[in-house]
Amino acid sequence: MVVGAAREPPLQAKLLMALTFAKRKTLRLEDFDYSQPGAYFVTIGVRNRQCLLGSIADGELRLSRYGLMAAQSWSWLASAYDYVHLDEWIIMPNHVHGIIFINQPCRGGSRAAPTSEFKIKPLGQIIGAFKTISTKQINIHQQTPGIPFWQRGFYEHVIRHEEALNRIRDYVATNPTRWELDRENSQASESDDFDVWLGKFQPRPTKHDLML
Numbered sequence: 124m125v126v127g128a129a130r131e132p133p134l135q136a137k138l139l140m141a142l143t144f145a146k147r148k149t150l151r152l153e154d155f156d157y158s159q160p161g162a163y164f165v166t167i168g169v170r171n172r173q174c175l176l177g178s179i180a181d182g183e184l185r186l187s188r189y190g191l192m193a194a195q196s197w198s199w200l201a202s203a204y205d206y207v208h209l210d211e212w213i214i215m216p217n218h219v220h221g222i223i224f225i226n227q228p229c230r231g232g233s234r235a236a237p238t239s240e241f242k243i244k245p246l247g248q249i250i251g252a253f254k255t256i257s258t259k260q261i262n263i264h265q266q267t268p269g270i271p272f273w274q275r276g277f278y279e280h281v282i283r284h285e286e287a288l289n290r291i292r293d294y295v296a297t298n299p300t301r302w303e304l305d306r307e308n309s310q311a312s313e314s315d316d317f318d319v320w321l322g323k324f325q326p327r328p329t330k331h332d333l334m335l
Contacts, residue, residue, distance in 0.1 A: 158245040162282035167219045168274040174216035184299040196257035211292040
């Protein structure tokens with residue numbers, strides 16, 4: 124079920140959303156160590172942008188069975204990796220938004236191997252684990268083994284400072300009320316000022332810029 128505005132977006136709005144999506148999709152930084160401590164804002168989309176995770180009516184989010192499975196899998200990350208802290212996050216009808224902190228691991232803990240060879244998984248592998256676990260659960264329920272559920276890749280943004288962190292937190296928390304502006308909503312008629320704000324950041328943060 125497609126949720127949101129019923130009218131077809133104007134061509135200008137369509138082009139703006141397409142350009143915004145392309146810009147955000149290609150922000151992965153070459154030679155950047157995504158396993159280093161820091162804060163990261165991620166968006167993970169459902170394959171073909173299908174609204175399989177839930178629906179929104181009057182600004183209220185209602186998760187489907189698959190949305191609940193995705194939420195359970197997202198929460199699992201914090202228990203699977205002791206260096207992962209999940210900040211604000213939300214399951215939307217066809218995507219997931221989340222803020223992830225990667226911290227120094229607690230050596231010798233129940234989930235950390237007490238060895239000098241212990242390594243922190245980079246962000247991409249952490250998101251890959253979420254996709255694998257959630258897809259397996261969903262496919263078991265659908266009886267569709269091996270069928271991809273999520274889009275390839277994901278969007279990420281390195282959070283530089285407290286002001287940016289708080290703005291992104293607010294965006295994630297209020298996302299259901301902004302559904303008609305959401306770039307992942309095929310029926311969106313306008314762009315969200317949050318996307319404009321996010322696009323103003325320099326492409327490569329320095330070590331001094333990182334939220335530690």
